[in-house]
Amino acid sequence: MIERITSDLKDVVGPTCEYSASIVTNGYLLTPDVARRLAACGVTSAQVTIDGSKSDHDSRRILHDGSPTYERILKNVKECADIIDISIRSNVDKTNIEAAQELLDYLELNGLMNKVHFYLAPVDDINQVCANDSHCFTVKEFSYEETEFYKRAIARGFKVQPFGGTNFGICCAVGINSYVVDPVGDLYKCWDDIGMKERRVGTIFEPPMLSKNMINWMAYEPDDPECQECFAFPMCMGGCPNHALNGEGKRCVSFRYDAEQKMLLSQMMNTAKRGAGQNEADA
Structure with a gap:
């Protein structure tokens, strides 16, 4: 379907216009072969959604028959990270925010620390029917948790996106x-x-x-x-x-509640990037 739509869109925009696309996916079918086919279609990046730790993710994002998905998704991420730019979005609420650090452990152990981007997103009861809406953060609560999580992640050497869930400018x-x-x-x-x-x-x-x-x-x-x-x-x-x-x-946006801390996070990321670049130059 993506291949057919891409072909039609490229015909419409013509050869003089640059075409690119991105994809949001659960990652379960994102194999290296699929990633290469996507790249050939002009898909330059993929956002993969993972709900924190293995136990939390596999209790929430399962197959129709109840089978877990965490390990296969992360296996796909590992195998595709050199083919297409991958950003991991981790959905968090009050029940899984702390255990979400386990996802960083996995990424580090599998050599993905500098190959994928990472950001948190708050679980939101978008249709007001969630039975566990009390587990959702308010924006102010999430802002604090987000900042503290990113501080630890940056200190470990991860490429996080401090403003990953923010629309700068109108949606x-x-x-x-x-x-x-x-x-x-x-x-x-x-x-x-x-x-x-x-x-x-x-x-x-x-x-x-x-x-x-x-x-x-x-x-x-x-x-x-x-x-x-x-x-x-x-x-x-x-x-x-x-x-x-x-x-x-x-x-x-969470930026409203701790703008100073978010700017400090951005500075931390820039410092970390410069340090990594210097280390590569020295090597």
Whole structure:
């Protein structure tokens, strides 16, 4: 499917336009052969989602028959890291944040410390039906945990992404040409909405139409008074538009709550990179 879509897209943009793509995947089928085929399609990077430690991940992200997935996913990451740029996103909440350090142990033991990027993302009850929403961090709580986790990771030599979960500037979902296509061809503006039919903005099988949902997205303005007084507003532009449009309150970026610490993390990363570069030069 990706190969066919890529061919069609390249025909549309023509030979004078540079084409590239990225993929978000659970990593279970990301074998070296698949990675090479993706690279041939112009896919330059893959984000692989892992939910912390082996025990936590295999209790949450299993196959339909209950089989675990952790070891196979990380085996694929190890075998594909030299073929395609890989970023690991680890979903965390109050129950698995500490054990998530075990994932770093695995990456270090398998020589992946300097081959993959890594960032944390908070588990979010996006459709308000999660029975364990009390386990989810508030943004302020997550900001502290995120900073402390990254400090330890950087000290160990990992390439983390201190701003990995942050949209600097307004979310691309607000853009007129940004869509998410689900497996049955329905169109959405945000991937959090997939499966919620009432939030569709169209379908690939019908001509474009100016639906009510589409009008709401196109009319979105980050005009919340509190946001406009916040120092972080020029960077986050009001946070998550989807939360605002659906009456779910603001979804501020964690940077708002500990900007100084986040900037220090960035400095730590830059210092670590310079040190690594100097070591390579000396060698």
